[in-house]
Amino acid sequence: MLDQNLKKFPENFLWGASTSAYQVEGANLADGKGPSCQDVKELPAGTASLDVCADHYHRYEEDIALMAEMGFKVYRFSIAWTRILPQGTGEVNQAGIDHYHKVIDCCLKHHIEPLVTMFHFDMPAALDERGSWSNPESVEWFENYARVLFENYGSKVKYWLTINEQNMLTLVGPLIGTLHIPEGCENIVKETYQQNHHMLVAQAKAMALLHKMFPEDKIGPAPNISLVYPASCKPEDILAAQEFNAIRNWLYLDMAVYGRYNNLVWRYLEEHDATPTFREGDEEALKAAHPDFIGFNYYSTSTVQHADVNEVLNPGADQQTARGEAGYYKGFNNPYLTKSEFGWEIDPLGFRANMREMYSRYHLPMIVTENGLGAYDTLTEDGKVHDNYRIAYLRAHIEQLKLAISDGIEMMGYCPWSAIDLVSTHEGIRKRYGFIYVDTTDEEVGTLNRYRKDSFYWYKKVIASNGEDLAD
Numbered sequence: 001m002l003d004q005n006l007k008k009f010p011e012n013f014l015w016g017a018s019t020s021a022y023q024v025e026g027a028n029l030a031d032g033k034g035p036s037c038q039d040v041k042e043l044p045a046g047t048a049s050l051d052v053c054a055d056h057y058h059r060y061e062e063d064i065a066l067m068a069e070m071g072f073k074v075y076r077f078s079i080a081w082t083r084i085l086p087q088g089t090g091e092v093n094q095a096g097i098d099h100y101h102k103v104i105d106c107c108l109k110h111h112i113e114p115l116v117t118m119f120h121f122d123m124p125a126a127l128d129e130r131g132s133w134s135n136p137e138s139v140e141w142f143e144n145y146a147r148v149l150f151e152n153y154g155s156k157v158k159y160w161l162t163i164n165e166q167n168m169l170t171l172v173g174p175l176i177g178t179l180h181i182p183e184g185c186e187n188i189v190k191e192t193y194q195q196n197h198h199m200l201v202a203q204a205k206a207m208a209l210l211h212k213m214f215p216e217d218k219i220g221p222a223p224n225i226s227l228v229y230p231a232s233c234k235p236e237d238i239l240a241a242q243e244f245n246a247i248r249n250w251l252y253l254d255m256a257v258y259g260r261y262n263n264l265v266w267r268y269l270e271e272h273d274a275t276p277t278f279r280e281g282d283e284e285a286l287k288a289a290h291p292d293f294i295g296f297n298y299y300s301t302s303t304v305q306h307a308d309v310n311e312v313l314n315p316g317a318d319q320q321t322a323r324g325e326a327g328y329y330k331g332f333n334n335p336y337l338t339k340s341e342f343g344w345e346i347d348p349l350g351f352r353a354n355m356r357e358m359y360s361r362y363h364l365p366m367i368v369t370e371n372g373l374g375a376y377d378t379l380t381e382d383g384k385v386h387d388n389y390r391i392a393y394l395r396a397h398i399e400q401l402k403l404a405i406s407d408g409i410e411m412m413g414y415c416p417w418s419a420i421d422l423v424s425t426h427e428g429i430r431k432r433y434g435f436i437y438v439d440t441t442d443e444e445v446g447t448l449n450r451y452r453k454d455s456f457y458w459y460k461k462v463i464a465s466n467g468e469d470l471a472d
């Protein structure tokens with residue numbers, strides 16, 4: 001492999017970045033918004049509350065203007081279900097509808113394509129009380145919410161994402177403040193995968209609905225895909241990597257694209273007496289839906305080795321750190337990779353391998369909906385943030401993205417996490433990802449003034465050169 005940069009980024013490549021409502025907006029109960037599961041959860045110790053965040057709800061105009069200054073072609077953000085339907089179902093909140101009209105119009109005014117995530121970890125609290133995704137009616141709740149979104153925004157928004165990181169909801173939901181297992185539940189695997197099944201059907205119905213209402217619009221899933229490496233060439237480790245690849249990654253895309261359960265996952269569910277119950281029509285709904293593209297979040301690869309049936313494994317894990325299941329696989333520290341300050345492995349080449357693997361399985365255009373480096377940033381006295389570590393991370397990944405395009409993979413765009421500093425899922429606002437620094441801390445709300453980090457100016461150059469100029 002000579003690895004010459006053979007191809008350029010396509011002319012209409014969508015450069016941009018991402019945020020999610022509950023992590024960036026603040027104003028969490030303003031203007032008729034109902035509480036979501038994030039607003040009622042117990043916050044991890046020492047992390048910022050979610051009532052202010054980056055105050056994007058009030059400052060979206062300033063923020064989108066800064067994105068336009070960077071040259072964004074796309075802005076991926078999520079709509080808070082509870083701004084639209086405060087109770088999750090029932091009455092529509094006009095103030096919430098109006099708010100996102102303004103956000104979308106502001107993007108369009110700046111020639112930025114809105115890429116809307118319908119659901120990003122923020123189940124309405126009122127629906128949690130009705131059983132959340134464990135209630136089979138959750139399929140109808142989501143479809144109804146989808147209809148309200150499409151009716152209102154379907155003519156303006158061309159690109160939609162269904163459920164952010166459904167695989168992380170299923171695998172580490174409680175850690176990020178969502179996906180509840182009812183007390184006294186006897187078969188947690190069954191309960192979890194029944195909820196997952198409802199989400200899969202809900203997603204399929206939303207995709208089909210959009211295609212019916214707005215045949216020109218495009219929609220896709222947005223799982224977190226981390227290609228799983230075997231820790232060695234030992235055959236048992238290869239099988240373990242296949243198991244975890246299926247459980248972590250392919251279940252979600254096989255279902256979104258082909259409408260069928262991955263066979264290894266099905267066997268795993270059978271072994272746990274945990275196969276989901278299908279309602280009438282589920283199978284047809286799953287088969288009938290087809291995404292137009294695949295959105296995926298990528299932070300790192302995973303590495304696993306074989307785990308014996310009797311092994312006692314540390315269950316502690318987050319989206320990217322190692323986990324294990326006795327009899328199947330266990331996490332392994334990849335000695336060839338370095339780690340971020342927050343313990344996530346950094347693997348730009350794995351990014352390319354990930355894209356190759358996904359494209360060979362699904363043959364659909366893809367857009368990167370998250371990728372980035374969580375780090376401690378320092379604001380200097382003269383209002384600068386010298387985040388050369390973030391530039392290095394992003395550069396290394398964009399280089400691999402370009403090589404993936406040369407590999408013949410259809411890539412539509414790149415939306416790193418995050419456009420602007422926001423509150424992390426479980427590690428506070430001290431774990432920063434943005435191109436734009438927000439003056440606030442976990443301890444107290446600051447001025448909330450915005451500052452352009454070094455990576456802001458760098459990314460602006462990257463976009464202006466359509467990915468050709470990656471130098472400092």
Ligand code: BGP
Pocket residue numbers: 020023164165168224297319370374417423424425426427431
């Ligand atoms: C993904 C989520 C995001 C985001 C990001 C960084 O899993 O989709 O919401 O927060 O990871 O993770 P964290 O905030 O845990 O650092």
